Amino acid sequence: MPLLRSVSALVLAMAVGCGSVLAVSAEEASPFTEAQRKGIEAIIKDYLVKNPEVLQEAIAEGEKRQLETQRLAQSAALKESREALLNSPNDVVAGNPSGDVTMVEFFDYNCGYCRKALSDVQALIKADPKLRVVIKDFPVLGPESVEASQAAVAVKQQLKGDKLFEYHQKLLETKGRVNGARAIEVAKTFGVDVAKLQKDMAGPEVKAVLTENRALGDKLGLSGTPAFVIGDEIIPGAVGVEPIRKTITDVRQCGHASC
Numbered sequence: 001m002p003l004l005r006s007v008s009a010l011v012l013a014m015a016v017g018c019g020s021v022l023a024v025s026a027e028e029a030s031p032f033t034e035a036q037r038k039g040i041e042a043i044i045k046d047y048l049v050k051n052p053e054v055l056q057e058a059i060a061e062g063e064k065r066q067l068e069t070q071r072l073a074q075s076a077a078l079k080e081s082r083e084a085l086l087n088s089p090n091d092v093v094a095g096n097p098s099g100d101v102t103m104v105e106f107f108d109y110n111c112g113y114c115r116k117a118l119s120d121v122q123a124l125i126k127a128d129p130k131l132r133v134v135i136k137d138f139p140v141l142g143p144e145s146v147e148a149s150q151a152a153v154a155v156k157q158q159l160k161g162d163k164l165f166e167y168h169q170k171l172l173e174t175k176g177r178v179n180g181a182r183a184i185e186v187a188k189t190f191g192v193d194v195a196k197l198q199k200d201m202a203g204p205e206v207k208a209v210l211t212e213n214r215a216l217g218d219k220l221g222l223s224g225t226p227a228f229v230i231g232d233e234i235i236p237g238a239v240g241v242e243p244i245r246k247t248i249t250d251v252r253q254c255g256h257a258s259c
Contacts, residue, residue, distance in 0.1 A: 077219045090209040092135040094165040095125040099132030101252050104229040106138035109148040109178040111225045117238040118172050136213050147180030153209045154200035158192045233257030
């Protein structure tokens with residue numbers, strides 16, 4: 001019972017520190033015998049069974065500390081990765097390229113929640129002429145997603161400006177699984193050179209972009225898609241328009257995700 005042993009160790013340490021359980025040397029505590037250890041564990045187990053709220057409080061506190069540790073790590077990662085997040089030349093930029101607030105979205109073309117969130121992104125862009133949106137391919141749902149992202153990154157070498165975001169929307173709106181072949185079919189409707197696109201998909205530039213995005217997502221602790229980064233906050237999941245709009249408003253007003 002690892003949890004019980006962990007609690008046992010904590011209680012023993014507290015007891016030794018207070019000098020209330022066993023007499024210990026001023027320099028070093030004597031090791032417990034196996035019989036002593038089992039006896040102490042039995043006492044602790046009996047106490048926890050009779051007072052389960054103590055264990056519940058300990059678990060809740062542990063989770064709270066873990067979340068705070070994660071928050072601090074993400075905050076540091078956001079500061080260190082600011083330039084790569086906002087100004088990578090490899091990303092698709094939608095909305096106002098000179099906007100005063102940037103929203104970064106990590107997505108996967110086969111993510112149902114990303115498809116759902118597309119209408120939120122479109123609504124935010126339409127309603128906020130000062131919003132800048134950065135789109136980052138983050139294929140986490142298998143080889144087909146990787147192929148789709150390879151095509152989407154490679155097509156940037158032929159499509160420019162609004163056409164890139166149009167392509168992104170068209171591909172994300174595709175019904176069913178999206179793979180490389182489907183991404184190429186959609187690209188054809190935009191008049192791209194298919195032979196060049198296929199060559200570019202296998203090139204080192206595309207691989208470097210996806211590797212960079214993967215490393216960035218891992219550094220930020222992203223566990224799925226979509227994930228939005230606005231100011232100093234990471235918003236996981238398709239949360240809807242209003243929570244994102246509020247965060248954008250707060251960043252615009254005070255420079256932080258929560259004023």
